[in-house]
Amino acid sequence: MSGLVRVLVSALLILVAAAAEARTLRLGYQRSSTLIALLREDGSLEKALQPLGVTVSWHEFTSGLPIMEALNLGQIDVSADVADTVPVFAQAAQAQIVYVAEEAASPAAQAILVAGNSPARSVADLKGKRVAVTKGAGSHYLLLAALAAEGLSFKGISPAYLTPADGRAALASGGVEAWVAWDPFLSAAQAQGGARILRDGTGLSLYKRYYFASESFAAKNPDVLAILFARLRDTGAWVKARPDEAAARLAALWRLDPAVVRQANDRRSYTVEPVTRAGLAEQQRIADAFLAEGLLPRAVDTAALGIWEPPTR
Incomplete structure (x- = not known):
């Protein structure tokens, strides 16, 4: 093998290895995905994932159910915050998903x-x-x-x-x-x-919002999910600590009056936490209510859904 050929082969192997290591996080979100909107706007999630060789592609949907349908079909890897009802429908469709994080009740x-x-x-x-x-x-x-x-x-x-x-x-x-x-x-x-x-919803519905990943993505990319969880947690804390600045940034993104955004943010907890089995108590009540009204095709055992656990700090 000539020297030139060896150089070319070596270069090709390097490119193949680099391609194998490159990863993409396909993230589905909706307009009300406040924390994701801020992370996308400032590029901080991409910056945090850069050392892992991970890029982010953003996919916007009108509401939570289409996001979870895309997750179930393998069109995205992670869903941004969706309401507590959405995983119930996803389970009824036999989606292979796991909880990644929750925003506390609002x-x-x-x-x-x-x-x-x-x-x-x-x-x-x-x-x-x-x-x-x-x-x-x-x-x-x-x-x-x-x-x-x-x-x-x-x-x-x-x-x-x-x-x-x-x-x-x-x-x-x-x-x-x-x-x-x-x-x-x-x-x-x-x-x-x-x-x-x-x-x-006071006295009627806790209204938690959840983040999900496909089972396969969660199993192969725990380091990516750990960074996403940390950025969500820190961004949620920032929104509550700097409400006027957060409202101004979001108002520009959403084309709303900052006072409107401030009111909306005041009603949301934005406290990002690990999901616990005990914290999912209302999920079964939600599933049973939809089943009783004939809105679910089959009964759902909400305790059967997996939970990804972030690393301890």
Whole structure:
């Protein structure tokens, strides 16, 4: 073998090895994924992953259920924060996923809204009315729980399954009597559209938000998940420590008034924690509620879902 050929072969082997070591984190998120929005904007996640040779590709979705569908189909590796209801539907679809992290309960960060001039004064007044809700979102369970508290079933209303943007438009146009929303959509509808809260999640739904990874990605990339967990935890703490600065940054990204974003952030905990089995107690109640209303195709044992554990600090 000539010297030139040896050089070329060596160079090729180096390139092959580099390609084998290169990794990509495909991250799915939605507009309300506050911590991910900040990490994407400042590039700090990419910087933290750079020493591992990991790049990040960002994939935006309208809500949590499409994110989890993409995760189940292998189109992304990790889902940003989705509401507590979403994994229940993913389990029913037999998704191979694991919990990575949670944001602590934020019950006031979602609510049932009506127009400012609506005659409705309680959830009971929605009987027989058309109500916009995003299928599978945390707001979906809030609606079930609020109806049950009034002795009503889901069949007692006429649901309109809409994205957050379409739900807000339907409420503004009078196409629906009520809309179940979460922040920042909730705060924006109050400030910009004069919407009125009929009932929020306090006493009805904890409204935790979870991060997930596919089982295969979690098994092969614990170092990547450890860095992601640390960056999420630190960013959540920063939002609460610097609320005005956080609101200003997010307002520019979301094209909202900083005061609206500040209100939305005040309703969210942004406390990122490891997931524990004891902390998942409400998940089974959520699954049973959806099953009872015929909204799940099969019963789900929420305790069967795996939990990834971050390294101790």
